[in-house]
Amino acid sequence: MTRPKAFILLIGNELVRGSVADINGSLAARELRRIGFQIAGFEIVGDDDQAIERALRASGERAEVVIVGGGLGPTDDDRTRGAAARFFGRELVFNAEAWENIEDWFQNLKRKPVPDDRRQAEFPAGAEMIPNRHGTAPGFFFRQAQTRYYFLQGVPREFSAFLQEEIIPRLRKEFSLPSPQIFRTLKVFGISEGRVGAIIFGLARAFPQVTVGTRFYFPEIWIDLESEDGEALETVVSRARSDFASHLFGENDETLESLVGMLLAEKGWKLALAESCTGGLIAHRITEVPGSSNYFERGVVTYSNPSKTELLGVAPDLLKKFGAVSAEVAGAMAEGVKKNSKVEIGLSTTGIAGPTGGSPEKPVGLVYFGLATPEGVFTRKELLFGGRDRIKIFASAVALDWLRRYLQGIDD
């Protein structure tokens, strides 16, 4: 069964000018594909009457469903309603029900609409108003020849809610869709994108009904698999699990930090962090997980030498002899934070995030890690690359992945 085609048209000067990178389009593509559509393409145009009319025409020639986002607000530069009316050959007419909804919305916020807000209740004659429960501007639907046009507000929070609550259920009803696509994302860390590609494209070759894509979600690599054929998809996933072995750390919404949290909770263990070069990023990631207060006892960001001594008990002699960026200090930091906080796991980082502070012996990107466990203290050294922000992110991933492997009993 062929999949019906959808086209995504995004309207806004801020998008065409490059002030903002669009995120509505990829969301719409994912949601529409999930229910069985194929995406013919996206187009982005500015708030310009002629450009919008031309784009409405071109997209209608290419798809049965056109999702139009943006340009429905109350200001002068919101051109979509007028351009659509001209393209459909209709007048703009005022819709009393839409205006009531808009007035209600303002009343709930204890504010008053201004005269320009009335524009948001005007639609091309014959269009069906679609109420917006998450903002002022309603959407609308218009069918022209074989194409159904759905017009949505462009504010991402509203676009997303509108799409999922209004448009997707309508499309499911109005189209006889093929069996839904099954999606799976596998997340890999610690091997190159080239090797990931060679492995996954290699093993998917025997399953042409499974579509494979890889993307670099720095510093992780994510593998997107999809198919109508659930059995084939499961076979590819299980072979991938075996081929990637311990490099495959999670699937779908799982993150390194959520996995670490789950593994700690399973053991009833607690974690304490002693960060230097990662500057609090590991603590931030750990505490992004709801419920992390159950297993995260404390973190310290010891940016100065005195703080390493006072908060972690790192001996001044050790700092003097080996330097703050050393395996010895990384180990002492992890051991110190574990001991002081009376937890099972202490994890530490110390390194040179740059751009300054490097030397020939200790270049920018050099990071030592410490892991204090009930079985003893381990240390590890990595030379990472990139700017300051990338070195911090990379180091946080190395640390979390190392802890994940330890908790899973993987022998490196």
Next chain:
Amino acid sequence: MTRPKAFILLIGNELVRGSVADINGSLAARELRRIGFQIAGFEIVGDDDQAIERALRASGERAEVVIVGGGLGPTDDDRTRGAAARFFGRELVFNAEAWENIEDWFQNLKRKPVPDDRRQAEFPAGAEMIPNRHGTAPGFFFRQAQTRYYFLQGVPREFSAFLQEEIIPRLRKEFSLPSPQIFRTLKVFGISEGRVGAIIFGLARAFPQVTVGTRFYFPEIWIDLESEDGEALETVVSRARSDFASHLFGENDETLESLVGMLLAEKGWKLALAESCTGGLIAHRITEVPGSSNYFERGVVTYSNPSKTELLGVAPDLLKKFGAVSAEVAGAMAEGVKKNSKVEIGLSTTGIAGPTGGSPEKPVGLVYFGLATPEGVFTRKELLFGGRDRIKIFASAVALDWLRRYLQGIDD
């Protein structure tokens, strides 16, 4: 003088499927506009021969310059070279110089090309190869009728370098461009988007030669101004500075954390952090700034009550009487970290990030802040909204902005 038109065409299944949101397009739009082009639009199509040919034709009808990103890699799903050759009515021919460059690139990485890599050295006959100094796949240039097509690799790091190092200088030479646009971004925090819009659109009304846009960079609002007329732009900026007063915290690349760092460095003061609900995010933001080790002494993330007592000297009685989420504890945390680390400024947060842990008296989103200074200890209370991640981000911005205001001597 009219601005020449450019169109941006992005090619990739991962984009059309919505697996990845494009970021190359907005970068290209900004860079091209900076040198005097106007952007006719963007289009995104998949790795599909017919779709690419159709899009090359449609974009050529709409612009004098077409920037094409993606589909130049070595694998089966890289279709751009072949589709371009068919659209231009040329054969694909092997370019020995391009192949030498590719071989050199592999040699530098101490790796060997595979046979498929040779595809990256094939271009439509008559195209000009443009070397890629940041990856394997070279770009190319082809002129068809009045339109110049520039083909670039789609990996964002390579796309960006290629655009800036190769394409922009060529366009500057080949086009007689109008006076360059001057861009300015003003960053505002602490007032609603509606009020920001009313103020900035109001004061820009007298300057039609200045283009204004606003965008929500949660929880900040950014105002984009641009004009060819430097004097008019400066007038709008200086009126905005006066109207937004202390809500306008920075311009262009400045961030709350970079400003706080600059202000601390100016005074020769040091900062220590005591975070609970922000979980290390403030420390992470502070340490994103190069050179922050000069003024950031330490941070602690005290997620447990014992850690608040042991690391910050918060009395157990205080925790018992008022609870960890209270003005009293926020003040004691800021005072404790200031005293222990012997710095001029201690900053603290304690709150309920959710989704669980709220109560009618202390709901999710309730956050107390403490600021210990040479003049004494201050506290502050906010009720923030959103999910866990947004509450953390919002609270980190409130804390940094509060510190920024204190350091600038702004009386709230």
